[in-house]
Amino acid sequence: xxxxxxAPPTHRDTTLARRVSSFLHAHPGVRLTLxxxxxxxxxxxxxxxxxxxxLVTAFWSTDSFTGDIDTSFTLENxxxxxxxxxxxxVTLRTLLVAIxxxxxxxxxxxxxxxxxxxxxxxxxxxxxxxxxxxPLWASYLVKVYAWRSVLAENGLLxxxxxxxxxxxxxxxxTATIIAISYLWLPFVILPIHAGMERVPDSLLEAxxxxxxxxxxxxxxxxxPLAVPAIIAGTIFSFALTLGDYITVRIVGGTxxxxxxxxxxxxxxxxxxxxxxxxxxxxIAIIFLYLFIVRRSGALNNL
Amino acid sequence: MRLSKPARVTLAIITGAxxxxxxxxxxxxxxxxxSTSKSLTWPPPGFTFEWWGRAFTNPGAIxxxxxxxxxxxxxxxxxxxxxxxxxxxLQRFEFxxxxxxxxxxxxxxxxxxxxxxxxxxxxxxxxxxxxLSLWTIAVAHATFCIVTVFNNVLARxxxTGTNLEEAxxxxxxxxxxxxxxxxxxxxxxxxxxxxxLAFALSFDEIIVTTFTAGQGVTTLPIFILNNMLRPGxxxxxxxxxxxxxxxxxxxxxxxxxxxxxxxxxxxx
Numbered sequence: 001x002x003x004x005x006x007a008p009p010t011h012r013d014t015t016l017a018r019r020v021s022s023f024l025h026a027h028p029g030v031r032l033t034l035x036x037x038x039x040x041x042x043x044x045x046x047x048x049x050x051x052x053x054x055l056v057t058a059f060w061s062t063d064s065f066t067g068d069i070d071t072s073f074t075l076e077n078x079x080x081x082x083x084x085x086x087x088x089x090v091t092l093r094t095l096l097v098a099i100x101x102x103x104x105x106x107x108x109x110x111x112x113x114x115x116x117x118x119x120x121x122x123x124x125x126x127x128x129x130x131x132x133x134x135p136l137w138a139s140y141l142v143k144v145y146a147w148r149s150v151l152a153e154n155g156l157l158x159x160x161x162x163x164x165x166x167x168x169x170x171x172x173x174t175a176t177i178i179a180i181s182y183l184w185l186p187f188v189i190l191p192i193h194a195g196m197e198r199v200p201d202s203l204l205e206a207x208x209x210x211x212x213x214x215x216x217x218x219x220x221x222x223x224p225l226a227v228p229a230i231i232a233g234t235i236f237s238f239a240l241t242l243g244d245y246i247t248v249r250i251v252g253g254t255x256x257x258x259x260x261x262x263x264x265x266x267x268x269x270x271x272x273x274x275x276x277x278x279x280x281x282x283i284a285i286i287f288l289y290l291f292i293v294r295r296s297g298a299l300n301n302l
Numbered sequence: 303m304r305l306s307k308p309a310r311v312t313l314a315i316i317t318g319a320x321x322x323x324x325x326x327x328x329x330x331x332x333x334x335x336x337s338t339s340k341s342l343t344w345p346p347p348g349f350t351f352e353w354w355g356r357a358f359t360n361p362g363a364i365x366x367x368x369x370x371x372x373x374x375x376x377x378x379x380x381x382x383x384x385x386x387x388x389x390x391x392l393q394r395f396e397f398x399x400x401x402x403x404x405x406x407x408x409x410x411x412x413x414x415x416x417x418x419x420x421x422x423x424x425x426x427x428x429x430x431x432x433x434l435s436l437w438t439i440a441v442a443h444a445t446f447c448i449v450t451v452f453n454n455v456l457a458r459x460x461x462t463g464t465n466l467e468e469a470x471x472x473x474x475x476x477x478x479x480x481x482x483x484x485x486x487x488x489x490x491x492x493x494x495x496x497x498x499l500a501f502a503l504s505f506d507e508i509i510v511t512t513f514t515a516g517q518g519v520t521t522l523p524i525f526i527l528n529n530m531l532r533p534g535x536x537x538x539x540x541x542x543x544x545x546x547x548x549x550x551x552x553x554x555x556x557x558x559x560x561x562x563x564x565x566x567x568x569x570x
Contacts, residue, residue, distance in 0.1 A: 017478065039407070046445050115316075115317045119310060145331060214305045240414060246509060286451075
């Protein structure tokens, strides 16, 4: 369709449909405009405008008596983010959860990704791929609910560890970390697996010909080459965790994450400007993280 | 890679253990849906079909399923149209800002749910001043579903090329006839795959939904969330969860087979 040759006018070029058709054929610019108008209008109006206005709303305020929004500029919300201890505590807790989840996911993903990419036979590899991907498609709520069941008082975990005198951690930050690590694990395995597939086998053979043992090859050749892919995986687990608030409601007991504060201020507290301001915290952290890792080449591994 | 036997065995054991940890919780949900215990007790003290019967006659659950299906259908329809248009524009044309358009399509999926959720909540309520309803959920879902259709159609267009369309046009077919008889049949399975993914994504979505749902609009995920924390409701939720596992995996398994990935895998 990129060809710009005009169809030779024939006797059939008479009906309106024909004329529209040959006009379109001769004018790729018009075709492009027709194709792009609807999706760009939708995404531009619904999404980009909404995001931009989110930023603006953070500098508005809510009348505490009427609940109406006052659109005059104020730094009140931003100042309270920096001064009130609640926001600092919750931001730190959210960061702690996000970092722990990311570390757990990478540690779990590395061996399985390496096994899939370089060790397993093609058949096993295909089967493992399906097994890893399946839970990705299962419902988010179902997966969190599954951990609620496993970690319940008298649930599977307490039954399993009771003989050795252990107990379930119960619902709290630990349960939140476990459930969120579980949720994002496939998102971390996939990029790391793709990165390890790209490590040329010849390098591994060279390493072993030069006398390196398996573990030496793993840590000195495979791991350094997989670093961009690993960072790509961490972007998923880190960003997704910062934005989550449902998991912590289901298995987190009374602990809150940034998302909960945003949701509560939208709903029960009816303070959209403050909620918008709080939402800027995870956005800022994600952009900061992307800025830090941009040189590693991780962004090309997404 | 030439690995020593112990290394190979260690890796296989770790891989196996991880997969067990991945699947056991889901299995627990399935078994709990038949358990006589109301409080997720393990091992299940007895076997019953009671919860399955109750879940399928629960008017709230049925209503919520219908609501979710309607929203997912609207969102999928919008995403099919917009995603296909965007894919054609980006695959068949070179133009200034092409990369930005690409990013714009992906962005709603890439940003965390609360960001999309609060941005749209703010947009609907404060900026244009409309009440949240079923429609606001559908608009929000459509926005992040565009990318699934877009990706599928884009991959298909890249693979099919333009030869057949040029031949059709050289033989005198107009733009519409070529689309109807040549382009669309080539795209059909990609549209079905993208549409199924979009439907499943919308049907499951919870975070953006909680921010854009009107008063009294209860989707199935919202119903699950509301009932999950109530005492005594755990087994009924387990039943719905099992149904959801099936509902979300089956269409996506079909989509995977239909999509471009499937054929590439088959060729390898």
